Amino acid sequence: MTIAIVDYGMGNLHSVSKACERLGFKTVVTGDPAAILNASGVLLPGVGAFGDAMEHLRESGLDRVVREAAAAGKPLLGICLGMQLLFDSSEEHGDHQGLGILPGRVVRFEGGSLKVPHMGWNKLEYVNSDGPLFLGLEEGHVYFVHSYHVLPERQEDLLAVTDYGYPVTAVVGHGNVFGMQFHPEKSGEMGMSLLRNFLTFAEGGQQGQAG
């Protein structure tokens, strides 16, 4: 079984794919619709601006493919910008439409004395730890880099927050679709454990081989 890492021409996917390999999971970095739809799970990474990312996804037709994968019940994890893309819209540099897989919007950090981007290690606080992601994991620190954050429309989709002046959406989930605002592949042991939990869930509960 293979995990598809969606390649839509935005940023470096090397770290994410290597992190999965170290955990013992097979990955393919791909922009091929069939490879994505046949994978056991899909990772949607992303760095850069929301508008550019959506444009790349639309141009390559991968927006429909990711929506289709999500609708088919395939385990899907959006990372950082990739999580923001799952939602309806973002106000980053104008008003942009997202994938609309989860209801909600992406807004800029409210002004104040805190520095933007929110960059560095911050602690996860679980709101709902029932799902597969936090299995066996205590609340810990993960690595964030972002200037915008998600306001999910459904309270039940909010799985964890982090405190940066106010509770900021850190992890979301609904059925087979998940999102992490931080970079699990850059978040030390805690991040690797979260990634392992998602990948294990994607592979139908079977543990990956230790790499």
Next chain:
Amino acid sequence: MLTKRIIPCLDVKDGRVVKGVNFVNLRDAGDPVELAALYDREGADELVFLDISASNEGRATMIEVVRQTAGEISIPFTVGGGISQVEDMKRILRAGADKIGINTAAIVNPDLISDGARRFGSQCIVVAVDAKFNDAWGEWEVYTHGGRKPTGIRALEWVKEAESRGAGEILLTSMDADGTKDGFDLPLTRAVSCLVGIPVIASGGAGNKEHFYDVFTEGQADAALAATIFHYKEIAVPDLKQDLKARGVEIR
């Protein structure tokens, strides 16, 4: 709340880790990829690679070191040294680095900061500043070329400009403190931290755990960087973090 970060720095020449005392007398301290993985396991929050290779072959080797490191570690890392064009930045980020450190090249061509920030995002651009107290001015002066050349530029003005051009962080090295092990330069670190709205990484002078506590509290640094004391195990990262946590500093 964001935690204070502990950052080991690896000076790399032709693919091997070295560290000079006051930037001369280089000593070999091992394989960069292995050392990086060790620091990740020990709980370092981030790493900085400073490429001090003088040749093109050395630079090319560094790209390979970056690629291998990115595959081995799960914490963010910055690569600096000899980067003078946006294309250099692209190559290093593509190889898997998270941030780019620029120093001399940013002084020579400040547009490099703005261009890099526009292209890759401010969070990728770390402006490294080597500063030394200038007695005649009564404030700090920026030095370039590994701390050898005075520029006539006031450090406090330069960090402000770097920020306004889109720098995401300032890596601040005190030439006065570097290599002394007498502690970080608290007045300099504090002056810069109070002046800019971006994170400041204090560097130069770390000799014991107390020095880290001081630079996070009195110096108001967001992160502290050191090399020798970590490489030669004079201070172990887990001990240091435990100690800081026990004293009430927000630490991962």
